[in-house]
Amino acid sequence: MSTYSARLAALREQLARDRLDGFVVPLTDEHMSEYVGGYAQRLAWLTGFQGSAGSAVVLPEAAAIFTDGRYTLQVREQVSADDWEYVAVPQTSISGWLGAHAAKGARIGYDPWLHTREWVEEATKALAERGASLVAVDTNPVDAVWPDRPAPSDARVVVQDDERAGASSASKRALIADWLSERKADAVVLTALDSIAWALNVRGRDVAHTPVALAYAIVDADGTADLFVAPEKIDDSVRQHLGNAIRLRDRSEFAPALKTYAGKRVAADPERAVAAIFDSLEAGGATVLALRDPAVLAKATKNPAEIAGHKAASARDGAALARFLRWAETALPAGGETELSAAAKLQEYREATGVLLDSSFDTISATGAHGASPHYKVTDESNVAIEPGQLYLVDSGGQYADGTTDVTRVLPVGTPTQEMRDRFTRVLRGHIALATAIFPPGTNGGQLDAFARRPLWEVGLDYGHGTGHGVGAYLAVHEGPQRIAQPSYPGGGPSEPLRAGMILSNEPGYYKAGEYGIRIENLILVEERRIEGAESPMLGFETLTFCPIERSLIVAEMLSPSERAWLDAYHAQVVAVLSPQMDDGERTWLAAKCAPIV
Known part of the structure; x- marks a missing residue:
């Protein structure tokens, strides 16, 4: 049995222990990033696929890997046809494939920190028509069978000086505050790593090829913000750069913080924020505004x-x-x-x-x-x-x-x-x-x-x-x-x-x-x-x-x-x-x- 066949078998055994009849494995992280750190390379670990876009679905008797036309040849070179069916997207969606292959009554697992709410709704509907259900997991089963999974990077955050950035973080947060005011919103959740880097004029080395730091940010209508980041990644120069308007909090505090906005209007980007963020905000009593991250267009328009x-x-x-x-x-x-x-x-x-x-x-x-x-x-x-x-x-x-x-x-x-x-x-x-x-x-x-x-x-x-x-x-x-x-x-x-x-x-x-x-x-x-x-x-x-x-x-x-x-x-x-x-x-x-x- 090959290494990847053994990994697939181990995942199926874990799914059986978790009382799941299938699981979806996307190539992304909890920020919906294109390029991800080693700790989030679940698809590559499971299948051997080295491309930068793809997903997989594992069922008890079938498994499929989904790639677009850029990877038609590569996926066949790197992923065994003995274990995996090759499925082309967008011609066939993951939801459509699940709707055609999941057994009646099946419980298909997904990690709510790795999918958008739109995808969850689409897959839930497709499975319901099959008489099956989509089930959010608290612990990703791939992680449970990945013995040497790397830890997230502990690289330090660094300052991108205002001269290169062309505008101060304060001025950028003021623009975001104006955007919130126009929408009568109290706060916006920034989850895209490059949006956070742009808004705060910081960079990092947590993801290969993309100079970003693993963090979340919530910007309030007064232009202040909470930055959720591992404390060891911040030194005095970054603290001085961020100033008193940025409250530093441990990354582990982010999920609980989402439940503290009862009665508030909070914006989150449906394309860039995962389903778990919307679920947590709503569970805490917030009114969630599904709006595009205000940093996206500003960041794209270079000064x-x-x-x-x-x-x-x-x-x-x-x-x-x-x-x-x-x-x-x-x-x-x-x-x-x-x-x-x-x-x-x-x-x-x-x-x-x-x-x-x-x-x-x-x-x-x-x-x-x-x-x-x-x-x-x-x-x-x-x-x-x-x-x-x-x-x-x-x-x-x-x-x-x-x-x-x-x-x-x-x-x-x-x-x-x-x-x-x-x-x-x-x-x-x-x-x-x-x-x-x-x-x-x-x-x-x-x-x-x-x-x-x-x-x-x-x-x-x-x-x-x-x-x-x-x-x-x-x-x-x-x-x-x-x-x-x-x-x-x-x-x-x-x-x-x-x-x-x-x-x-x-x-x-x-x-x-x-x-x-x-x-x-x-x-x-x-x-x-x-x-x-x-x-x-x-x-x-x-x-x-x-x-x-x-x-x-x-x-x-x-x-x-x-x-x-x-x-x-x-x-x-x-x-x-x-x-x-x-x-x-x-x-x-x-x-x-x-x-x-x-």
Whole structure:
């Protein structure tokens, strides 16, 4: 029996002891985070799946793992079909699958600290139609059979100074207080870790790749707040920064505190606050207002200091990536390199900046067929040699105190095929179409998504993920509410109107299963556009990422004059931004890589 088969068997035994006929295991934590600390990696421990989004359901005689189109290939490589059924979302929901597979009278367990209230209501209804019930557990049964489960991080909270933040915590809490006043509310519960970090101008190291601290906050209508955090994580500098308006309380006091708001109107975000929070507030007699966290939109709309910081981080990061591409251009065709060794080399170049604090996500270092899995994660088990005839895709980013980066480039190892070049050029044309889009205020990213797909659609091709996600200011590399995605694609759903100051990715791609993957990703800033003679205000994008786009993969004849002009102007900017950071040899290489297309 494999390790993961044994773990599944142990969980089933625990469920029997708990008088449960099934259990749902999501990949999240009690803050509904995308990236979670080791202590919350229950899905990976149980199944072996290393992706960043997914869920599982375990029944006595069946088990299913649910992933979206980004992980279709990866889940099959990492999770045994002998134990698990692969289920695609959103085509099939967890609730729908439970409604079809749970036995009549079954008691299906869930951890109320890991699910939204909306999900609980949906699953309860689906199971009721089956004659089964959803049961909240006090103790997660996965934890009961996970003997070496890591403890939550005890890393110290650190201050994000006002100069980088662009606004004081007091001013941000005053905005939240005004928001509460407008809604005649007494308090708001902040559960999203990046919202708490933004509102209090603090950062942490509790979650890999995302500089946040494990905490909860409740902000009152007078602008004061309670911060629930492990005491050992706070030192005198943080206490001084927070001041008297922030009451420090142990994290363990959060759940009981929710029951002390009898007669009060308390706001909580139904997308970011788990079901247990709503249940506790209501049990204590509070009137709960299901409203979006007031920090979300304010955090997404970057101020001038945050924009300037991001530009500095992007310039620094772009030079590190360019140095890596220069190395890779020679080293990869020579042989002897693997996906892991290439990723390690890129990490060296970023660390050589002297100010890298973390990567912004696990580097996607993918060659050949692995590149066709958009969110591939290289491991010791999956690692392969990078060989001639393949395309090598590297999607990576850095966390710097002044900004968060995310960029994807593709290199041919040896001579690319004409098909590879055709597909790359179509992806590039889609990238340019989005980069140059002009649109009125009120436009959402879903309305722009087709711009990036049209060159692929014209020949019957597409890609199975959103075209762009929001990016934080030294915070989460995937930040809402802004996105560029159709509702039917991963990353889709209700789409926020784009506003000046929002940072997003521009990352169309193409993936040929079993052969190669292509993605071209830059970060872009929504900005106001003044157009002579315009009858209404308009918005557009400023490209923030500067690094060469591989010339040998471009079919110049497929580009229109305006597309060529954009590419040449972009490469001229790459030279202007990166050259001052480079030595003579690097500048010579960069100039050649960025020469006008002919």
